Amino acid sequence: MKYLLLLALLAGVFFIARRGRPNEPEAPKPQPPAPPQTMLRCAECGMHLPADEALPGRGGVFCSAAHRASFEARQGQA
Template sequence: MKYLLLIVVLGLVFSMLARKRARPPAPKPQAPAQPKALNMGTCAQCGLHLPLDEALPGQGGVFCSSAHRASYELEHGKHS
């Protein structure tokens, strides 16, 4: 009877170890992804900083709006 109990206990221990090995390791926490850096420009009329992909090109630089582009070009004698 003593040996039967020993065999059952050893069987339980080995089955628990087998389950632990079969389980995939827990994923490591990852650092949050860094946002992509944007190329920035400054409106030639008002000095507002804005991404270049949103800026309007014009004679004399880039602008935050068509009104600022027109105003700048009128002030500086340049017409498009």
């Protein structure tokens, strides 16, 4: 009878200890998608690129410094 009482007591302690602890760690919450960006067209090659990556210049926006220089050099000749 003593062993049955001891076993019931140990089971109760184990049950209480497990109840206070979560079984699985919480999964990280997914990040919301980024908002859409405005797309701009390179004045030299016509490629579309996000506004935050565009390089401003005389005559429009450009996808690279080389295209900006090429476009401005052509405009200076005319």
